[in-house]
Amino acid sequence: MDGIRTESSEHSQPASGNYRGLLATEPRGMSPVARLVRRVLRSLGDPPLEFVLWNGERVAASGQAPVASLRIADRATLLRMCIRGQLELGDAYADGRLLVDGDLEKAIEEVYLHAPPVQEGALPGGRPRHRRRNTLERSRDNVHHHYDIGNDFYALWLGETMAYTCAYYPTPAATLDEAQVAKMDHVCRKLGLAPGESVIEAGCGWGTLALHMARHYGVTVRAFNISAEQVRFARERATALGLTRQVEFIHDDYRNITGACDKFASVGMLEHVGTDNYAELGGVIVRCLKPNGRALIHSIGRNRPKLMHPWIERRIFPGAYPPSLAEMMQIFEPWNLSVLDVENLRLHYARTLEHWWAAFEQSRDRVAAMFDERFVRMWRLYLAGSVAAFRVGEMQLFQVVCAPGRSNAIPWTRAQLYAS
Amino acid sequence: MDGIRTESSEHSQPASGNYRGLLATEPRGMSPVARLVRRVLRSLGDPPLEFVLWNGERVAASGQAPVASLRIADRATLLRMCIRGQLELGDAYADGRLLVDGDLEKAIEEVYLHAPPVQEGALPGGRPRHRRRNTLERSRDNVHHHYDIGNDFYALWLGETMAYTCAYYPTPAATLDEAQVAKMDHVCRKLGLAPGESVIEAGCGWGTLALHMARHYGVTVRAFNISAEQVRFARERATALGLTRQVEFIHDDYRNITGACDKFASVGMLEHVGTDNYAELGGVIVRCLKPNGRALIHSIGRNRPKLMHPWIERRIFPGAYPPSLAEMMQIFEPWNLSVLDVENLRLHYARTLEHWWAAFEQSRDRVAAMFDERFVRMWRLYLAGSVAAFRVGEMQLFQVVCAPGRSNAIPWTRAQLYAS
Numbered sequence: 001m002d003g004i005r006t007e008s009s010e011h012s013q014p015a016s017g018n019y020r021g022l023l024a025t026e027p028r029g030m031s032p033v034a035r036l037v038r039r040v041l042r043s044l045g046d047p048p049l050e051f052v053l054w055n056g057e058r059v060a061a062s063g064q065a066p067v068a069s070l071r072i073a074d075r076a077t078l079l080r081m082c083i084r085g086q087l088e089l090g091d092a093y094a095d096g097r098l099l100v101d102g103d104l105e106k107a108i109e110e111v112y113l114h115a116p117p118v119q120e121g122a123l124p125g126g127r128p129r130h131r132r133r134n135t136l137e138r139s140r141d142n143v144h145h146h147y148d149i150g151n152d153f154y155a156l157w158l159g160e161t162m163a164y165t166c167a168y169y170p171t172p173a174a175t176l177d178e179a180q181v182a183k184m185d186h187v188c189r190k191l192g193l194a195p196g197e198s199v200i201e202a203g204c205g206w207g208t209l210a211l212h213m214a215r216h217y218g219v220t221v222r223a224f225n226i227s228a229e230q231v232r233f234a235r236e237r238a239t240a241l242g243l244t245r246q247v248e249f250i251h252d253d254y255r256n257i258t259g260a261c262d263k264f265a266s267v268g269m270l271e272h273v274g275t276d277n278y279a280e281l282g283g284v285i286v287r288c289l290k291p292n293g294r295a296l297i298h299s300i301g302r303n304r305p306k307l308m309h310p311w312i313e314r315r316i317f318p319g320a321y322p323p324s325l326a327e328m329m330q331i332f333e334p335w336n337l338s339v340l341d342v343e344n345l346r347l348h349y350a351r352t353l354e355h356w357w358a359a360f361e362q363s364r365d366r367v368a369a370m371f372d373e374r375f376v377r378m379w380r381l382y383l384a385g386s387v388a389a390f391r392v393g394e395m396q397l398f399q400v401v402c403a404p405g406r407s408n409a410i411p412w413t414r415a416q417l418y419a420s
Numbered sequence: 421m422d423g424i425r426t427e428s429s430e431h432s433q434p435a436s437g438n439y440r441g442l443l444a445t446e447p448r449g450m451s452p453v454a455r456l457v458r459r460v461l462r463s464l465g466d467p468p469l470e471f472v473l474w475n476g477e478r479v480a481a482s483g484q485a486p487v488a489s490l491r492i493a494d495r496a497t498l499l500r501m502c503i504r505g506q507l508e509l510g511d512a513y514a515d516g517r518l519l520v521d522g523d524l525e526k527a528i529e530e531v532y533l534h535a536p537p538v539q540e541g542a543l544p545g546g547r548p549r550h551r552r553r554n555t556l557e558r559s560r561d562n563v564h565h566h567y568d569i570g571n572d573f574y575a576l577w578l579g580e581t582m583a584y585t586c587a588y589y590p591t592p593a594a595t596l597d598e599a600q601v602a603k604m605d606h607v608c609r610k611l612g613l614a615p616g617e618s619v620i621e622a623g624c625g626w627g628t629l630a631l632h633m634a635r636h637y638g639v640t641v642r643a644f645n646i647s648a649e650q651v652r653f654a655r656e657r658a659t660a661l662g663l664t665r666q667v668e669f670i671h672d673d674y675r676n677i678t679g680a681c682d683k684f685a686s687v688g689m690l691e692h693v694g695t696d697n698y699a700e701l702g703g704v705i706v707r708c709l710k711p712n713g714r715a716l717i718h719s720i721g722r723n724r725p726k727l728m729h730p731w732i733e734r735r736i737f738p739g740a741y742p743p744s745l746a747e748m749m750q751i752f753e754p755w756n757l758s759v760l761d762v763e764n765l766r767l768h769y770a771r772t773l774e775h776w777w778a779a780f781e782q783s784r785d786r787v788a789a790m791f792d793e794r795f796v797r798m799w800r801l802y803l804a805g806s807v808a809a810f811r812v813g814e815m816q817l818f819q820v821v822c823a824p825g826r827s828n829a830i831p832w833t834r835a836q837l838y839a840s
Binding site: 121170279283286303329330332335336342347393396406407415417418419 | 533538540541542588589590591592699702703706723724725744745746749750752753754755756757758759760761762763764766767811812813816825826827828830832833834835837838839
C-alpha cells in the first residue's frame with residue numbers, strides 16, 4: 001500500500017511547517033479561494049487535513065499536524081466540493097482532480113472522527129429509509145452494477161475462497177484465506193449443521209459457503225443469487241468439485257424462494273435488501289424453515305440508523321443500506337422468530353478489508369489494464385474508506401442467529417462454537 | 421412438586437373418558453353454565469383442559485385428552501372468568517376458588533400454546549407501552565411491592581447465592597447454586613473484568629454479583645438499588661465478608677447514578693425500568709462509562725412487543741415490562757453505543773425457575789406460616805407460570821454487551837468466555 005501514500009512528487013510530505021504561518025494570519029491574509037477551502041474543512045468538522053490549491057496555496061484545518069495533504073487540481077473542483085460535499089470528494093478523487101499525499105485510510109478515519117456529531121440521546125424522527133424501494137427489477141440492476149463487473153477482477157484480490165464478506169480471524173495474525181474458511185466454519189457451527197440436513201442460502205456470492213457446507217458438513221444446499229456472473233462461476237466450481245448433486249445454484253431473487261429447509265443462511269445479502277423488504281425476508285425464512293430449524297443472517301450494520309455514505313451508495317453499491325440492530329429486528333419480530341445470538345465482528349471486517357486492499361494494490365496494474373485508472377482510484381477509495389469506517393466504528397458487522405419462536409431445538413450454550 | 425399435582429380428592433385424574441361423551445352431545449345436552457365454560461375455553465383458544473363445575477358437570481375443550489382438570493368452586497367465579505378473563509383465572513386460583521388437578525405447569529403451557537395467534541408478518545401498530553410511567557416514586561413503590569416482602573422468605577428457595585435472576589447452566593445437570601455462580605462468572609467474563617477496575621451496578625438485588633466481582637475479580641463496585649430490604653441485607657453480607665472497602669451499596673435509583681466506571685452491569689433491573697425510560701438509562705451508561713469501558717444488560721425479554729401478562733403485572737410485578745430486542749435497542753442506539761454480543765438464555769431461565777419452584781414447594785409450609793395459603797397459591801402460580809412461559813418461548817432472557825461506539829478496546833472474539 002506504500003505506493004499510494006504519496007501522489008504528487010512536489011509535496012511528498014504534508015507541509016507541517018507552513019500551515020501554522022497561514023493560520024496565524026487568517027482570515028486577513030486569506031485569498032477568496034482559501035476561504036472556500038476553509039468552508040469545506042468546516043463542513044467536515046475541521047479534521048486535521050491540509051488542502052493544497054492548484055496555485056500552491058495551502059489551507060489546514062487547525063493547529064494539529066495534518067495526517068495528509070489533499071491537492072485540489074482546479075478551481076472548478078473546489079467549487080463542486082462546496083456544492084456537492086462528500087459526493088464530489090469521492091468523484092474528484094476518482095477523476096484524479098483530488099490527489100492525496102499521505103495515508104489515505106487515516107485521512108478518511110479523520111473525516112469520520114470529526115464529522116459533526118449526531119444528536120445524542122435521541123434517534124432521528126422517522127428513521128432513514130431507502131430513497132427508492134428495491135423492487136425485483138431494481139435489485140437485479142443494483143446487483144449487476146457491482147457483482148457482474150468481472151469474476152477475473154474479484155479473483156485478483158479476494159483470495160482463494162472468493163468470499164466477498166467479512167472473514168473471521170481466530171487470531172489477528174491469521175491469513176485472509178484462513179480467516180474466510182474460519183468464518184464459514186463459524187457460520188456452520190452457529191447453524192449446527194448435521195449430515196443430511198437441507199440448507200437454503202439467500203445471496204450466495206460465488207458459491208463459496210454453499211460448497212463448503214456440502215463438502216465439509218454433508219448437507220444439501222439450494223443457493224439463490226440474482227447475479228448472473230456469480231451463478232455461472234458458482235456452477236462451474238460445483239462441477240469441478242463434483243458437488244452438483246449436493247449443491248444447486250438458482251438464479252433467482254430471495255423473494256421467490258420456496259421449499260422447506262432445516263437451516264437458512266444469508267451472508268452479505270441483507271445490505272442490498274432495504275428495510276422496506278425486511279418483513280418479507282422474515283416471511284421467506286418462516287415459510288422455509290422446518291419447526292426445529294435455525295437461520296443465520298450476516299450483514300453490515302450500524303450502531304444507529306443512518307443512510308449509506310452518499311458516494312458509496314451512488315458509485316459503488318446502489319440501493320445499499322446497512323441497518324441498525326433495531327431495524328434488523330423488523331425481519332424477526334413480526335414473525336415471532338426468536339433471536340438466539342448476535343455477534344458483532346466489526347474489527348474482523350476492518351482486518352478483512354486491509355487484506356483485500358493490500359491485494360488490490362498489488363494487482364493495481366492488472367486492474368488498470370482490465371478497466372482504467374479512474375476505476376483503480378474509485379475502488380481504492382472504496383476499500384480504504386471501508387477500512388476506515390470499520391476501524392472507527394462507523395460501520396458494524398452483525399451475525400444474527402434465530403429460530404422459530406416455539407422451537408426448543410436450540411443450542412444449550414455457545415460453547416460448541418469454541419470447542420477445538 | 422408432586423404434592424400439587426392433585427388438588428381435589430374426588431377427581432384425582434382428568435376424566436379422560438367422560439368428556440368425549442359430553443362433546444358428542446354438544447351443544448344440545450349442555451346446560452347454560454356449561455355453555456359459559458365453553459365460551460371461556462374458546463377465549464383461551466381451546467387448550468386441552470377440562471373444567472369441572474361445582475355440580476360435578478365436566479366441560480372439555482376438544483377431542484384431545486386434557487392435561488389437567490380445573491375445578492370451579494362456584495357460579496360467581498365462572499361469571500367473573502367470563503368478564504375478567506385471565507386476570508380472574510389467576511385470582512381464582514390464588515383464592516382456592518379454582519383448583520387444578522393434574523400438572524399445573526403443563527396446563528399453563530397449553531394455555532400459552534393455544535393462545536389466539538398474534539397477527540404474523542406485522543407488528544402491532546403503536547408498540548405497547550407501560551400503562552403508567554415508572555417515575556422515581558412509582559418505581560420505589562413497585563420494587564417495594566415485590567422485593568421487600570421478606571429476605572427470609574426469599575432465602576427459602578433462591579439457594580445460597582440469593583441471586584434472583586436467570587442462572588447459567590454449563591450443563592443442564594448443574595445445581596442451582598453452581599449455575600448462579602457460573603452466571604456471575606459468565607457476566608464477569610463478558611465484561612472482561614480486570615483487577616483494580618471500577619464497576620457500577622444498577623439494580624443489585626441482595627448484592628450477590630457485586631460481592632462476587634469484588635472477591636473473585638479484584639474490582640471495586642458501587643451498587644445501586646431502591647429496595648431498602650435488599651440494600652440492608654447486602655450491606656450485612658459485605659460486612660460479614662470483609663468487603664466494605666471494595667463494595668459500596670447505595671440506596672438510590674439508577675437515574676441518580678453519577679461517577680465514572682470501567683464497567684457497567686445491570687442484571688435483572690431492566691424489567692422494571694419501562695420503555696419510556698430506556699433512552700435515559702442509556703444516557704446514564706454513557707455518562708458513567710470511560711471511553712474504553714463496557715456494559716452488560718441482562719433482562720427478561722420477548723420475541724416481539726407484548727404487554728406483561730395482566731395477572732403478573734397486577735399481582736406480582738407492578739410496572740414490569742419485558743422488552744423485545746428492538747425495544748431494548750432504544751437504550752443503546754440514541755447514544756451510539758455499539759452492541760457487541762447478545763445471548764438468549766431462555767431455556768436456562770426455565771431451568772432456574774424449575775429449581776426455584778421445587779425449593780419453594782419444599783418450603784411451602786414455612787411460607788404458609790410466614791404469610792398465608794393464598795400467598796402460597798399466588799406464588800406457586802407465578803413460579804409455575806414462569807416455567808411454562810420460558811419453556812414454550814413466550815418469554816426470553818437476553819444478555820446484551822455494549823461499548824462506546826468509538827472504542828476499539830473490545831474483545832477480538834468470544835473464545836475467552838469458553839476457555840477453561
